Amino acid sequence: MICPHCEHNLLRKERPGNRCSRCKRAYALDPKTNPLRLNDLRVRRITAALTDGGRIRIVPDQLWYALSRKRLRDSDYAQGCVGAAFAGAGFVTVVSFVAEAPVVLLVSAALLITGLGIAVARATGVGKGIPPVARGNFPAQVLDPWRKVYGALPPGVLDTTKPAVGTTAPTAAGPTDAAGPTGVLLCDDRAVLAFLVADGLPARHGLALARSPVEARTVPSSGPVLVLHDIDADGELLVRRTCEALPGRTVVDAGPPLRTVLALPQAVPHRDPGRKPGPAVVRALTELGTFTPEELQWLAKGWRFPLVGLPPARLLAVVDRVAGELTRRVDADRRRAADLGFLTWPEAAGPDPAGGR
Incomplete structure (x- = not known):
């Protein structure tokens, strides 16, 4: 992950507790721990695009959907899961023949069945379209950590929790x-x-x-x-x-x-x-x-x-x-x-x- 402050590429061990070991500054979101796999730079980039470079203001719900788009396209079961299951089945099969242990073939069969199940789940779209972070949970899981680190929401995002931002009908002009x-x-x-x-x-x-x-x-x-x-x-x-x-x-x-x-x-x-x-x-x-x-x-x-x-x-x-x-x-x-x-x-x-x- 790239530090949003000093822009150094950090390994997981180099950013304990959401803090850069190079510049010693805290950041809000870590892709390894955030359910949307977000980092601060991505949030800033997408916010800038949604606000048209600061020309308009947006609400947190619009940011939630934009940040969830990538996960909404995917199934709960990644392509790598299918490949890993089939590769494991092949490896176990080879080992069983080399070691002359036919009973190990049962493990290979189990892995094959698991791989086929994952492939079917991907084909039928299991989990596809369901956001990993619900709309109502987005403020607590994403915006609160951001506010804690930076003291405010991303630029251009309205704080809809304040009474000043509501849906009162304006006076006709x-x-x-x-x-x-x-x-x-x-x-x-x-x-x-x-x-x-x-x-x-x-x-x-x-x-x-x-x-x-x-x-x-x-x-x-x-x-x-x-x-x-x-x-x-x-x-x-x-x-x-x-x-x-x-x-x-x-x-x-x-x-x-x-x-x-x-x-x-x-x-x-x-x-x-x-x-x-x-x-x-x-x-x-x-x-x-x-x-x-x-x-x-x-x-x-x-x-x-x-x-x-x-x-x-x-x-x-x-x-x-x-x-x-x-x-x-x-x-x-x-x-x-x-x-x-x-x-x-x-x-x-x-x-x-x-x-x-």
């Missing part, structure tokens, strides 16, 4: 103040809302925030509702639930299409065995009529692309574009109404053309 929010941005992921708020998107477009269709219904606005959701079984149904809860309102699906994301070679899905959709959810997805049998099967197995797994700059740009198009349309309607006098009130009373009633 400009000409929308008198008429309330231009629309509603609905997303059930608190971390994604915190990311969008930190980068100023809701305030820029005069959007109120909601985490559920019920919350969206309480917002004093008749404008469009942008639904931003994970690409999974529950997320795909969120748009339908919003339409049912807000009849007559314009509801726009701002989530990336499953078919588009599945076609991206760099997209890495994950699955949560505890969130596998039930039969009722699968039937509801089938009733939508928008998914192929293969896509339905993929969703039914619990696979998903969470919003925190999308490139932050790309996610921000897409939502910004969709929100901009919709709010410009709403603002144009309001300006036309204002020209007719329906949404305005005279700032100062002038002469009454009817003779001062």
Whole structure:
């Protein structure tokens, strides 16, 4: 491992207790002991890429997914395990013949069976897509050691534990103040809302925030509702639930299409065995009529692309574009109404053309 301070390449024995024996300085993460096999330099490099060189800010959940991508691609059983099992079986077989000990062949057979089992497990994807560090455990296992060594989170990563970073709906700016929010941005992921708020998107477009269709219904606005959701079984149904809860309102699906994301070679899905959709959810997805049998099967197995797994700059740009198009349309309607006098009130009373009633 390369020391993040003096950049010397250190053997395991040269870095006891997460401290460099050359420069005597502590570091946060050791790939030999960290379940994500992280080191400080990799965290800095990936954070810089996610924040677009410091242009935007991200939330810890986005960093968690980016640091987990490599492990999500792999099975629990590495290719080396298969090779080691077969090589061991071959070696034991040779020894049994040289030593004229047929009973040793039983060990060879056991190793062969183990190798075949590992090969089958790899082929069927056992453990693939399951992060070794759960999203909820990431702060304790990665960010707390980092904060202990460096005194703060990596540059550009928001501390979402502070009350100042939340999902409070911003005040609509400009000409929308008198008429309330231009629309509603609905997303059930608190971390994604915190990311969008930190980068100023809701305030820029005069959007109120909601985490559920019920919350969206309480917002004093008749404008469009942008639904931003994970690409999974529950997320795909969120748009339908919003339409049912807000009849007559314009509801726009701002989530990336499953078919588009599945076609991206760099997209890495994950699955949560505890969130596998039930039969009722699968039937509801089938009733939508928008998914192929293969896509339905993929969703039914619990696979998903969470919003925190999308490139932050790309996610921000897409939502910004969709929100901009919709709010410009709403603002144009309001300006036309204002020209007719329906949404305005005279700032100062002038002469009454009817003779001062």
